[in-house]
Amino acid sequence: MSGFYGADTEQLREQAGACLRGSGTLRDLIGTTSAMVGAVEWTGPDADAFRERWQSEVRAQFTARADALRARADELTAQAEEQDGASGGDGSGGGPFGSPLPFPFPFPFELPGPCGVPGGSEAPEPPYFYGDPGYGTGNAAKDGRPVGSHESGGSHWDGREIENDRGYVDGYANTRASAGTNTTVDAYGNTTHTAGARAGAEIGYDEQANLPFGSSISSKGRVGAEAYAEAGVTYGDGFSAGAGAGTGGYGDISATATGPFGASDTVGLSGYAGAEAHANAYSHATRNAEGDINGWSAGFDAGAFAGAKGAINLTSTSPGGWFTSSASFGGDAGVGIGGGAGVVASTDQVGFSLGGDIAAELGINADVSFAVSPNNIVNTFTPGDYDVDDAIGDAKGAFESASSAVGDAVDSITPW
Secondary structure, eight states: OOOOOOOOHHHHHHHHHHHHHHHHHHHHHHHHHHHHHHHSOOOSHHHHHHHHHIIIIIHHHHHHHHHHHHHHHHHHHHHHHHHHHHHHTTTTSOOTTSSOOOSSOOOSSOOBOGGGOBTTSSSOOOOOOTTSTTSSTTOTTTOOSOSSSEEEEEESSOSOSEEETTEEEEEEEEEEEEEEEEEEEOTTOOEEEEEEEEEEEEEEEEEEEEOGGGOEEEEEEEEEEEEEEEEEEEESSEEEEEEEEEEEEEEEEEEEEEOGGGOEEEEEEEEEEEEEEEEEEEEEEEEOTTSOEEEEEEEEEEEEEEEEEEEEEEEEEOGGGOEEEEEEEEEEEEEEEEEEEEEEEESSOEEEEEEHHHHHHTTOOSEEEEEEOHHHHHHHHSSSSOOHHHHHHHHHHHHHHHHHHHHHHHHHHOOO
16 A cells, blocks of 8 residues: 545544534524414414424424534544544554654545535635634634644534523533644635634633514623734735734623514623734625625724723614614723724625724724615515525626627628
């Protein structure tokens, strides 16, 4: 045998975590939908038939899929443990043939994509640009995308403690460290190069109580500590670049009340003690849920702070998801400077955000954002699941058909 092919155990464990999260998301959907089905004031044979089909057919299929994802996570975790055992040998770190296995190990098979979809072709992950959520303060322990090729840690508390139609309670604990350089390519060809080091530990909870008429009350909180120094750049559907460094502790807690038709209000408290500095700029295309480019986003953010600070955060979403707005008010005991601004124009969202010293210069003593969703507004007044993206697709199809017809007509009357 000329070589040995094994699996990168950290990638196996990360995929197991993705499957667990997918299973949890499905179970959230099952619980929320069950509450809505049971709360709707609808009687008669059709209502009974609908509820029976939900319970015996649709819910059963969702539950089976969630169970399959959980089983897949267990299988991947077991494979990682077996691979570690096989690679460990006599404890010297050598492989079963007397030499260390290559790192990362080549895969002899295609790992499933997000939530178990092979290659991710049916459910691509959102585009990733350096500086998106998962970058900077409060994310070192949870961000699954490594800074460098040398990694350790992961999730140490998986599985929900309580989960039924009335809601769920979930606790978690994460540690993560990575260092070096790393290159990743997302499902749309956006290439990200990162370099640096970071380490963090975090413990938290997430819970939800389902109420009648599709309403719910949920809360989540976390505390953690971290240290990081990193930089990165992404290019593809545009460009982004950033760098940051910091060390400190953080904590936050929030509660959300969700009403019928997707309306919600969230209030939260957050605190941070330490020192950090960051700078980030971006200008890139946005994509809808199907992965098609549907707009453009641009902005920047920069700042530095040393000391302790706290904030009250408020977020509101209107019924139907037409409008979203947020604001953050706070105080600090320390020294800091910075600000940021951003705009987005797409079929999913048209909005802006202002923060820090830039907002203060305009007489706004808070970080604020406001956005309108054209797709949700159009969807409300059109039959079926029809939105702006569909209208653009129909117009594009009509234009292509007309162009083809004109081309055919010209071909029929010209000799060449």
